[in-house]
Amino acid sequence: MSDLIPPSPRYDPNAPAPPDDAAFFAEREPILLFEAWLKEARAKEPNDANAMTLATVDEAGLPDARMVLLKGVDARGFVFYSNAESAKGGELTANPKAALVFHWKSLRRQVRVRGRIEVVSAAEADAYFATRDRGARLGAWASTQSKPLEDRLALEKRIAEFALKFGLGEIPRPPHWIGWRVLPVEIEFWRDRPFRLHDRLQFHRADVAAAWEKRRLYP
Secondary structure (H helix, E strand, O other): OOOOOOOOOOOOOOOOOOOOOHHHHOOOOHHHHHHHHHHHHHHHOOOOOOEEEEEEEOOOOOEEEEEEEOOEEEOOEEEEEEEOOOHHHHHHHHOOEEEEEEEEOOOOEEEEEEEEEEEOOHHHHHHHHOOOOHHHHHHHHHOOOOOOOOOHHHHHHHHHHHHHHHOOOOOOOOOOEEEEEEEEEEEEEEEOOHHHOOEEEEEEOOOOOOOOEEEEOOO
16 A cells, blocks of 8 residues: 555444434434534634535536535525636536535545535525635636636736736626525535444425425434
């Protein structure tokens, strides 16, 4: 085995097992539970507690995944923003379904989400875009995301051109910079336990209008 791969953890086989957490498995509202976990992660993670893996599929059905930042969550779903003309944007347009994974290493927890996609309103996207750093707003105009880039100088030249264009004035949201909401039909909460005998609590529903059902899963 490569020295880069850490060994599997060792546990004392004679140590008492941690007690089963009845309160955790009694949870009924997945979004409220997610918000509580995210709050804990913000206090523990060194940075980007809201980072998540976004998984999509391309036109050939080949899975694709990348890290993005969660920018909103409520009973409707999980919101993120990006360039609609990027690879992810094209995949979400062609097949508006996605999966998310949050992994909080410091807490030894993860949350998995699956659902369909909807585009957030222009008003929502405008409101969030206005909160971004000015440099990030210029970058949203300058970057033709996922397209080939000759070198760093070419990107910096485009940034300078848009900086000159907007001057000291307001930088509006580019029409191709939009937000998506994952409307969850499945949310699974995972917690580390010794000997890989982890806790798994899954919430699922037939569609977004249905009530949540839950079940405990084998690790």
